[in-house]
Amino acid sequence: MKNPIAERITDFLKHYPPFSSLPYESLLEIAKTCQVIYLEKNQTLFKINDATHSFFYVVASGAVGLSVTSDSDDVLIDKCDEGDILGLRPFFAKNNYLMTAKAREESIIYAIPIETFKPYVAANPDVLSFLLESFASNTRNPYDKSHKGKLISENVIYNDQSSEIQYYQPIKYTSNPITASPNDIVKFVAQTMSSSKIGSMIIHENRKPIGIVTDKDLRSKIATGLYSIDVTIDKIMSSPVITVADNLSIAEAQIIMLKNNVSHLCVTKDGSTDSEITGIITEHDIVVAQANNPGVLLKQSKRAQRSSDLKEVREKLADLIQHSLDKNVPINHIGSIVGEINLAITKRAIELAIEKIGTPPPAQFAWINIGSQGRKEQLLLTDQDNAIIFEDVPEDNYDTVKKYFLELAEKATKTLNKVGYDFCPNEMMASNSLWCKSISDWQNQFKGWIINPADKNVLQNTIFFDYDFVYGNESLVDTITKTIHEEINDNQLFFAYLGADALKNPPPLGFFRQFLVESDGEHKDTFDLKGRALMPLIDAARILSLSKGIKNTANTISRYAKLAELEPQNAPVYEACADAFAELLKFRTEEGLKNESDGRYLNLSELSKLDKVKLKNDFQPINDIQEVIKNKFQLTYFT
Template identity: 35%
Template sequence: MANIISSKIADLIVRFPPFDKLEKEELNKLSEEAEVLYFKAGETVFKQKEKAQPFIFFLKEGQVLLRETDGQEKKLVDICDEGELFGVRAMLTGNPYVFEAYCEEESLVYAFPLSIFKPIVDANNQVSLFFAAGLASGQKGAPQHTISSHNYRNTGSDLLSWQKPLNEFKESLILINSSASIQSASQKMTTHSANCAVITDEKQRAVGIITDTDLRVKVVSTALSVQESVSKIMSTDLVTKEKGLPLAEYIISMMKHNIKHLIITEKEKVIGIFSQETLFSQLRSNPFAIIYSLESSENVEQLCYHRNKVDQFLQYYLEQNIKTSVVSQLITTINDSLIKRAIQLAISDMESEKYYKPKVAFAFISLGSEGREEQLLRTDQDNAIIFENVDAAAINYTREYFTQLGRKVNKILFESGFDYCPADMMAGNPNWCLTLSEWKNRFSGWIHSPEKEALLMSTIFFDYRYIYGKQKLTKELDQFLQKEISSNKIFLNFLAKNATKNPAPLSFFKNLIVERSGKHEKEFDLKARAMMPLTDIARVLCLEAGNVNNKNTIERYLFLAENDNSRKELYMQAAQAYEFLSQFRAIEGMRNQDSGRFIPINEITKFDRQLLRNSFEPIYDLQQMIELRFQLNYFS
């Protein structure tokens, strides 16, 4: 009978992650040792602050609520459905339970002994990454240091829903055919008390949108006839998303495109609309409020005040294990809003100081981690300015104006918590405030003469990203860079050699290699030994493929995986590893109140060290691959 029960357990759990990553022998061993527990509705599997039991729990049937006691109130944190694990945080840390596991209904639970389960996790890279990324439902806390969420209750547990598919839209959807008149459209909106309507073609595909503002500004103020077609006033610059994506996907899209309405489709057919108002009802601590506050800040003091609010949310986002890639996009969008407003304030300041503003277009660009959209913590600045080509008579004053502008922006960002770049790679440095032609000459010089300094500059400046101004300047630079590299392939060999210069993360005996002297003696350099190799390799491989547009490391690996099926698994592993390392570094940085670059090895657990080791595996494989691919033995 015992064999029959264990066999049924194995057959069931193998359908759910992370058990689908286990070998058959591991599944059988785990199932044979499992305890089957029955709970009545109203009973608890464990209580908050109770000493951790030597089990991790799997919900076979029923429903378990994870609740946190706050004074006399029990707050719902998450809901565990059938097929989900809970008790994860206690398993990873050995600390008491952070939440109470309350059975909302009759529940059947499998309890797997940690003495069997933990060694499997330690030995299986894919299972380790599963828990490290926080994909297990229930106690999603970060595995590294059990960062307590008690100080962040006010940010709202509603953020836990960020990764859950959003299929229902409470907002009323008004569809109007593009041939309808403005009058009939207005009447329909009034009847349904709607402030917007989607304009569709005969197949109910979105072709435009009108709002109350359009009716006031484009009709009333201009005395346009209401008998005109609604197509005369509709906005056609639409952003659409498919139904069923996580809430985070919709939020990021609206923030990136700076729009108030997002159209939801199903196979191109309009089925819903998602607005800022809906977003405000979904999230109490919403990023739109921060961005709006930044964009409307009247001075530097207000700008700094609103940017500082972000820090109280970042830790909460990470500890709830919202995907790091989503969090970095969120922080990037907020930082971009900060930079844009800083530029506007700086321009206004220069006008008040009677600086003559040249009629020359410019683009402000971010470099490095901010350019790659990977900056989670506030680190030092890396930025530059591109301005249009001007004649010799105007070049000195024009450069002086934009250099002064850059310095003012750099000062505002410094006051907002972003340190000055130690190497002075900032827009306020005349060396990095150049015309488009000068930037092309710099890029060409680095590519044609790939000396040590040129390669260093390439790794920093080739990860540029447009922030403000005339985007056409950066697009023209993109085209130039792509053409230069395609006609000078030998440069990639030197760049590949540079990507392998950092020492291996592990010693021959699989120990983390730490710094031998200096301020960070006996600490592990996470950036130089693990993250930079992944970043540098992704860059050189994408440039080789002719892709100069993808700057984000994870996106680069996803692009490579999509276009090289023979190495797809390796590239996917690299993307997962980089995401984990980014999260690890951010949590370390918040814990130690620094950049998170240097890790005190003696302060992290054996399990954390194992997670780090596992994430290094793609680095070795990628380094070996590019050594052969670019014949690096021939390059000194």
């Protein structure tokens, strides 16, 4: 009999692995045996230690959270959304469930009997390996790294995957390499190698590799005078060349190189020396592939030719951040490494823009990052804020010069956007003609903000006081710094404005030490980590360091460190602020990585009790530092 309900379920299942690798008829048979369950929010599907069910489950709509219990708190391990499978344990193990599955919102679940599904698993290796991988990693996506380190107490098969998986990934190499024929003259081969900036060249006969010439051959056989520079290349080439097939993993490539004591491998169509050359793998490719290494990332961004290359660097950087957080590297160190790489990416984006325009800049200029990028606190991909300062030019030239830099900024910001830094919603970017101007205009701009804080909207533009030199002529930035510090010296009105602004967000704890959460809008009942905790600390650091004449330091933690040095009597407060800031930044970064968001809003119900206590303790310094500001700038009269 036809069963439209089963058909409907089949139509759903066929979109998701592992069902997508099964034929429609099999799916229909499976669908006919399944059951549909409705779960209300917070209703449990199974609990830790429940005897395993005879079903496994697919989320049809809604979301189900998987959690383990540790220290009497539920720790959310994974969230299953539409199409995700859960409850695979009975497939592989006889003992009870190790996790609790609870609906995080109203959900409809398809329960598929394990008995019906088993034959399909046995008959279909794709399905089996998908289930095995899902089960082994204990998250539905076998390659999900974000839950590393949380499952150690759970005896599920667990291993530190990230480094190894990467190691077994296929290696990226140069395809269609430049080649030479055996009777080419050494001199010309060497010329080609240097003009193409390559260290080796494969020698071919009928597109089949017969040897290879590397820098080493040229060094040991030509430069030593063993052969003349006019001989044919086959006299000095190393032969035979080691060939491999496509799809080599990083590990394999490395082992083959070590075994044969070579630094280059030739990729051919079928892997033998008797087939067509398709590519070349060098030691450099292997180093690059083991990428989570800041040095390599820096180098890679310097060599990038396109925005997609830079994007790759930024993506690897995210892994690096996660890795460092897992290893408990202090957030400030992570911040400075990430800052350097962000900087390198921005620099390269500017260089690429100049190359694209085709003419060198018509005047000296400096590109500065402002806001969180300027403070080097941008661990997650947030938006870009930047500006251009160019040197004073004759008036009749001004427009053309400005036009050039606007175009430059337009191109560079576009590249950065492709890399993943969103455009600034407030247009605080060098491509905005307001923020791309000559040094005198910038000096006047800052003077305006400082002398007339009320008229010039200094409060919306405080991020311009957090800047960091990126590219060009740094002395232009120094001039700005000097101007700012001359103008603010003893300018009470300016500090009063800034101070009042720094106090507008009081410590985010209610009277009973409960969290103040957002009471409306799309982020209702979540905690605004950026607005309520990070911003007050950032604002306070800015005003205090400006008043103390601290120069060339925009980073909040460094600012507090300098302040502690200059004002030993308040050092404990400043140090506490620095610590709290680091902790809060870490919260934000972890939240952001977990949810692939900017981490601004924390869902308190997902925090463990310990985390909540930590978070609350970080709020005390906000209170203390605001007291310092109140007294220092006598804001009690002003506000």
